[in-house]
Amino acid sequence: MERQLLLDLGNDITKVRDKSDLIVLFSERIKSLMPFTHTIVTLIDRKDETYTPFLLDHRASVIKDHPEYEDMVKGRFPLGEPFIESVLAADGPVDFNLAGIVDAPQSPAFLRVNFEKGIRHVLMTTLRLGDQPIGFIHVYTDQEDGFSQEFKDIVRRITPQLSSAVSNIIKNEEILKKEREKSFLLDFSNDMTAVRSREDLAIVVKGALRKLNPDGGYVIRKMNADGATMSAYLYDTGASKFDKDLLEQVLAEKYPIHDGVQNRIMDSYIPLLFNVRRELQRAYQLSYLDLWENMGFETMVGIALRNADTNVGLLLLSIDEINIPILQGICSQIAIAMGNIMANEEILRRQAEQQFMLTFSKDITGVKTKSDLDFVVSNVLQGLFQTRIAVLYLLAEDQVTLRPYLFDKQFFDESEVAEREEFYSLNINEEQVRLVFESSQPILLDIDANLEVKCLKLSIQRKQRELSSVYASALRLGDQKLGMVWMLGEQISEPLLQGICAQISTAVSNVLANEHILRLKRQLEDENDYLKQQLNTNFDEIVGSGQAMQQVYRLISRVAESNATVLLLGETGTGKELMAKAIHNASARKGKLMIKVNCAAMPASLIESELFGHERGAFTGAVERRIGKFELANDSTLFLDEVGEMPLETQVKLLRVLQEKEMERLGGKTTIKLNVRIIAATNRDLEAEVKAGRFRSDLYYRLNVFPIKLPPLRDRREDIESLAQFFLSKFSKSAGKKSVKLSANALRQLQAYLWPGNVRELEHLIERSVLLATDPMIREFFLPQATGLTTEVPVMPSDLPLEEVERRHIIQVLRRCGGKISGLGGAAEILGIPGNTVHSKMRKLGISKADYYTH
Ligand SMILES: Nc1ncnc2c1ncn2[C@@H]1O[C@H](COP(=O)(O)OP(=O)(O)OP(=O)(O)O)[C@@H](O)[C@H]1O
Incomplete structure (x- = not known):
């Protein structure tokens, strides 16, 4: 009979697959052998040498409404206590009368709790696998006399089978747990394959983490490009309440990796569980810890996110229980997804940059x-990339100064920069x-x-x-x-920046080249005007075949082809300029234009710039670079x-140039090599000027290499007729008249006259006469009275302004001198002032040749 019972029971035990089968076995099958209240199976945990409830028969439990019931369910009871040690030491089930042991020292609390609920005896038996204890079966009863010997024998007999049944359940549970983990990770991994963006990732991670901890929050931090800090990448506050400002602050902050928490997580290869309050007590001043405390999170888990060997960030979540394989599985997937998303974002950013470069290049x-x-x-740069060019500097010709060329009007005041250019300029040698x-x-x-870079300082202050x-x-x-450019902005990638700078360089050089072309064009136009003026003169038309002129022609033809400096001497109007052109046109240089400078026609201050040119900024008013003559x-x-x-000071410079055949522009540093042939002319007696200290002797000797003296007209009267005829036909033609003739009387008049203004005076007289002639024959000329000092003092109306008196007086004197200004019998001598002053007064008072040749 007993044998049959044990066989049946053994059969039933082998059918046990899971916990509920075991409960049924206890609560129905075994209970039918002998009544008891409830059973519990506890399992030994070797890690901490405890045993803890594994199977609870809730339905039958008489202690479930005991206030300490929950603590008992979760409790971990030490193996080292006498009660359980005696169970382990016993060879079979042991029946304990609770009344005798509940108050004994180190008795487990569950004995007392049961006792308080009317339990009187507990039968304890050790479950073993081989020799190894794996747990205990507790059978409780409220019967004062405890368990029968027969029941104890049955329990002893079935304990090995129960042990293997429990062990099988444990194994099954582990397999199930692993399968659940696998399917959880499989689902997660499936969901992750669809993740393309940060938003997608947020949804998938949230869904998965909610399964692990429905109310929990999490944060994913991303490693910043600096490699030293991390910032929030995804954030979910879970079901918690929080301080909004604090959250804002946390989201905006960059946390150094070595902040005491993050580095520990990064260094750990397994999820790191930490207590928020304890971290705060360690005096870490970390706003995110404050936030978690504010949210009511006590325990957090931190796991490093690694994609291959690269740390991409970390995951932090509020959770009490950690399942290492699941968390590690989640994290490796998140790390891969983040890597992909970032790669995607990088591709998009590059595409945007390329698009920008295309537009920018086009513009x-x-x-x-x-x-x-x-x-x-x-506009373009700022509009597309929130980047501003604070200042664009151009390197000046000295290769040292960087002058502001373009600047952001938001930082700099245009007129101030223009006025204080030096201040806003930089030196290329500054650190x-x-x-x-x-x-x-x-x-x-x-x-x-x-x-310390001053422009930078200014721009930053302003912004x-x-x-x-x-x-x-x-x-x-x-x-x-x-x-050089200073650009202000965020998020510009280096290749883009390089591209932008290369484009700007090309554009700047184009603009400069364009400006240069424009300047050259203007210069060319000026030269053209000059050329046109020059072309009005007919070079071949030198008239005069008398002895004196023959000598001049001989000298000219001898010197023309050489590069020798020629000094043309002679009174005003004797044809010095005409001869200069003749010499030039007879030289190998005739293909290029002869350039003329009238040294008397401009203030001393300007002659130098006229001769040598100047650089931009060489002196006040030098706004453009100018090429000298x-x-x-x-x-x-x-x-x-x-x-x-x-002027004497210009003479020095002229001498230097003549000697060294090179020069610099005013304010310039570059030496310009010259190949210029000099023809100088003067109506002054240069030797006398040298003696008087008004002309440098060294310059005089330099110029006086090949002097040609042009005779005054009064000394070559033989040419007067041919010159008169030449001018008559020239001006008749230009006046559209038939050739006007001269009467013999008129010719005699011309030949008798002294011609202080020489050929020019004759030319003007004939021109006027042709214009005024009503007849085809000029019978008489109205020539000025005898030259030289006259006793005749003209009467001036007394109510004229001083300037007008001066003007009229100068005109009269000029007329008397036949237009001769300097030298013996010239206007300067009569007026008692230097020739230069006469010139400048004439300019100031608007006196032209026409004024003194009209009579
Ligand atoms: N031999 C000549 N044949 C024809 N025209 C002449 C002759 N000599 C001078 N002229 C004319 O007389 C005018 C004055 O000549 P030019 O300007 O060459 O004199 P200049 O000695 O340079 O005078 P200044 O010293 O006042 O500058 C010019 O119109 C020039 O064409």
């Missing part, structure tokens, strides 16, 4: 002028500037460290430091340095008219 290739450039850099030019790539400047990064880049065209006359002839009037 910038159209740039022709400075204002076009200004428009493109300020920070030098670094920019030494680098082949744009460099990112830390504003705080570079506040209240809204922009934190300053990029500086040299502008180059090939090896040539063009200038010397440079213009390169490979040609420079005719220095009225050289005797040249």
